[in-house]
Amino acid sequence: MLLKTHRSNWLLFFSYLSAFHKAGRQNEAVKVLEQLTHNAVVENRFNDAGYYYWMLSMQCLDIGRECEEQRKEMLEKFERFQHLAELYYVYRSIQRYTDEPFSSHMPETLFNICRFLLNNLTKDVPPGISKVNTLFALAKQSRKLGAYKLARYAYEKLQELHIPSRFLESIELGSLSIRSKPFHDSEDLIEGMMCYRCSTNNPLLNNQGSVCINCRQSFIYSASSYEVLPLVQFYLEEGISDEEALSLIDLEVPHTDEGNARGHNMVGNDMQALRIDGGLDYTEEDPFTAKMSFEQGGSTFVPVKVSCSVLRSMSRRDVLIKRWPKPLKWEYFRSLLPDVSITMCPSCFKMFHSEDYELLVLQHSCCPYCRRPIDEPN
DSSP states (O other): OHHHHHHHHHHHHHHHHHHHTTOOOOHEEEEEEEEHHHHHTTTTOOOOOOOOHHHHHHHHHHHHOOOOOOOHHHHHHHHHHHHHHHHHHHHHHHHHHHHOOOOSOOHHHHHHHHHHHHHHSSSOTTTTHHHOOOHHHHHHHHHHHHHHHHHHHHHHHTTSSOOOOHHHHHHHHHHHGGGSOOOOOOOHHHHHHHTTTTTTTTTTTTOOOOOOOTTBOOOOOOOOTHHHHHHEEEETTTTOOOHHHHHHHHHHOOSSSSTTTOOEEEEEEEEEEEEESSSOOTTTOHHHHHHHHHHOOOOOOOEEEHHHHHHSSSSSSGEEEOOOOOSSSOOOEESSSTOOEEEETTTTTOOEEEHHHHHHHHHSSSSSSOOOOOTTTO
C-alpha cells in the first residue's frame, strides 16, 4: 500500500511538471521539482535525489538560456545543482553499504567513492549526507586494501563525531586493531592518485578538493568506479571558435603507424567513446604534452590553452568534448592513455570506463546517472 502511494505521488508530480512545461511556466516547474527533490532527500532516496538535482540543473540551464534577466542566477543554480546531483549520486552507494546487509560494490569502488565524497565535502555537508557513514565506510575499506594510515585518520575523525550506537562497537574494535598495522598506505593506492598533467602523486584525501596539489588541475573521475581517468582538460586560445576547433581536430591525419596502433572513435547515437586497439607513442615532440610540461601552475592554476597548430596535431580519437548548450561553453578533454577506453554519455556528459558503462546500460537500459534511455535520439 505504501509503495502504491509513493508511486502515485511520483506520477502526480511528473504530470504537474509536464503541464508546466507545456504551458511555458518554467519557474513553476522548477518549484515542483525542488519539492520532489526535497522529499527524496527526506525519505533517504538518494539515487532519486541525485537524478532530480540533475533535472533541476538542466531546467535552470533552460531558463538561463531563454531569459537574459535571470541568466546569472540560473547559471549559478545550474552549477550548484550539478554539484549536489553528483554528491547524492555517490552517497547512495555509501548509504546502501552502511544500512543494508550486502553491497554490490567492490572494496576498491567503495574506497574511491568515500574519498571522492570527502574531498568534495570541504565546506557544507548537504542534508541527508552523513559524514559518520562516509568515514565509517572509508575506515573499513581502507583496512581491507592496506591503506592503514588513512584508516587511522578515519577512525580518529570518527571519535570527534556523534556516533550512532549501531556503529560504536565496530568503531572501537577497529580503532584498537588498526594500531597493530603499519603506519603507511599501500604504494599501489598512492600511485592511483597520480596527476596525469604533472605526474605528481597526490594524497588519498585532499582538503583542497578534487584537484592536484601541485598544478591544481581538476581530476576527472569515472562515474562508476570513481577512479581517476587519464584525461586533461584544455581550453581554446582567444579567437578560436568551437566549430573551428572541431574542424581542425577532425582534419588531423594520424601520425602513427597503422600496424602499431589501430584506433577508432566510435560514435553511435551521438555517443562519444574512445576505443583503441594499441597504444600511441606520445613523445616530447607532441605539442600538447609540451604545453602541459611548461605551463604547470604551482600555487595557482594555469589552464592548458591550445592554439590552432596544437589542435591540428591532435587525433580525434583522443579528444572528448562536452558540447554544452549556450550560454555555456564547450569543454575539451585530451586522453593521455589512448589504450584506456572511455565512454561519455551524450546527455549528462558523465564519463565512464567503457566496459563499466556497457555493463550498467545492459542492467538498466539507460545511463546510470541521467537515466537517458540508450536508444533515445539526442
